[in-house]
Amino acid sequence: MSKNTSQPYLIPLLALLAAFPPIATDMYLPAMELLQNTWQASLTGINLTLVLFFTFFSLFLLIYGPLSDRFGRRPVLINGISIYIIGSFLCAFSTSLNQLIVFRCLQAIGAASASVVALAISKDVYQGKKREHVLAYITMIMAIAPIVSPMIGAIMVDYLAWPWLFISQALLGGIALYGCIKLKETVNQLVLTSTRDVLISYVKLLRNSWFRQHNWMQMCSILPMFAFIGASPAIYMDQFEVSAQMYSLLFALNAFGLMAGAFVFSKLRNYLAPRYLMLIGKIGILLASLAMFLFAGDAVLQDFVICMLVITFSIGVMRPVTNSQALEGVKQFAGTASAILSFSTFVGAACSMYLVSLGSVLTPWQWVAVIGMIGGAFSLWCWVMTASAAKQYVS
CATH class of the missing domain: 1.20.1250.20 (MFS general substrate transporter like domains)
Known part of the structure; x- marks a missing residue:
């Protein structure tokens, strides 16, 4: 192998x-x-x-x-x-x-x-x-x-x-x-020889509690990032009237946060078990989203930038380990499992980007914060649900 x-x-x-x-x-x-x-x-x-x-x-x-x-x-x-x-x-x-x-x-x-x-x-x-x-x-x-x-x-x-x-x-x-x-x-x-086997593989994976919960975790945790992608032009260029050059720099800052989070994860993994690294990422997403929602009333650009940087950093910390742990519970059908993980990511992206377009209900800033709180809270709930099965994976 x-x-x-x-x-x-x-x-x-x-x-x-x-x-x-x-x-x-x-x-x-x-x-x-x-x-x-x-x-x-x-x-x-x-x-x-x-x-x-x-x-x-x-x-x-x-x-x-x-x-x-x-x-x-x-x-x-x-x-x-x-x-x-x-x-x-x-x-x-x-x-x-x-x-x-x-x-x-x-x-x-x-x-x-x-x-x-x-x-x-x-x-x-x-x-x-x-x-x-x-x-x-x-x-x-x-x-x-x-x-x-x-x-x-x-x-x-x-x-x-x-x-x-x-x-x-x-x-x-x-x-x-x-x-x-x-x-x-x-x-x-x-492992697959027919269309029937393909359908069976999807059923087995969706019935696999460990894989299912980790799939939900990774999908929910990235919702605020895609919400930000959909809302960032309205927040930065319309609400705060930043230039196109400044917008590109502020947008790139979140990609840097994602990269920095993944780098920090690669170092922390030598000392912490996967389960605790996932917890750190989830708490970071939830607290930063809550702070973003509370800061929405004053609408200071720096507050949004810092909260969003913490969110993307937290996603970078937890995403590699979440995907890896999802695959850890799959003994067969790794290709089918990878398809479900990737498909869930893009479905979550489409849903979050659609929600931020409903500006008449909440402002784009508030939508990003609310989606982050919902995604972080549900991801944390999935983490709790895997507690009974987690002992065999904690090193």
């Missing part, structure tokens, strides 16, 4: 695969207004290139997971990334909005394989504390992608042309494809 650990490129490869979603979306953001003006498209129409990307991406997560349990990680990755490369090139040569929408869907179908199989491979190859450290490293690298991708995209739009956004994504896909071709299969035994 550890035959791939001797390959030095494995962790960078997993990080690149896991970063496909932010690279495919954030790098493209600077070109949206340009394409809208070029093709005389509506804002609703241009937004479909994002909405449908995430829709197809989320749906195919549930397909690739069982496929990787049935046919192995390597062939699923090779075929999925090949689809991603083809979709990226077709996006680059689109001549209308409708073509771009269709090809973005194709790109999403391929990208989903990278995201879900990367998590499954971490379960196949690494065990216990080592897997938690690997997931922490991947989290740190993934935190950089949302910062760097829009900057690179803006440079390409200004100095090259928008098709280069997708050509560069295809080239990154080519690097990942080369790594996957060289990768040795990480599954020792294929």
Whole structure:
């Protein structure tokens, strides 16, 4: 099970695969207004290139997971990334909005394989504390992608042309494809043989109390981060009227918090058991969200920035160990389990970002705080519910 650990490129490869979603979306953001003006498209129409990307991406997560349990990680990755490369090139040569929408869907179908199989491979190859450290490293690298991708995209739009956004994504896909071709299969035994087996695997995992509770934990804990992503333009640029440059810096600060939390986790894991690290993260999210809600009346920018930084730092501390512990309770169907974990993340993201758009009920600031309190409290409840089963996992 550890035959791939001797390959030095494995962790960078997993990080690149896991970063496909932010690279495919954030790098493209600077070109949206340009394409809208070029093709005389509506804002609703241009937004479909994002909405449908995430829709197809989320749906195919549930397909690739069982496929990787049935046919192995390597062939699923090779075929999925090949689809991603083809979709990226077709996006680059689109001549209308409708073509771009269709090809973005194709790109999403391929990208989903990278995201879900990367998590499954971490379960196949690494065990216990080592897997938690690997997931922490991947989290740190993934935190950089949302910062760097829009900057690179803006440079390409200004100095090259928008098709280069997708050509560069295809080239990154080519690097990942080369790594996957060289990768040795990480599954020792294929466990699914039919559609019925796939359905059974989902039922068994959803009935697995340990996996289910940890899946709920990781989904609820990241709700305030995605709520912030949806509300940050309204809070920073509309409410506090900061410049676009300052907005990008304040936004990047939270990616730094996520990365710093993952780094601190990698150090604390040598001294604390996973269960207590999860508790630290949950308490941090809950208390910072409560403070954010109390500060909403005075509406001081620094208060929001500090509270949000504590939340993202806490997420960085607990997310690697939560995902690792969820997989720890899965003896079979690691691909299917990874699909559920990834799918839950994107469902939670969609729900939280939709809620913050309901500005007539609460202000965007208050929505982020309320979602953080609800997510933190429910995540803490799930942590308590796993207490009876936790003893065997506490080192």
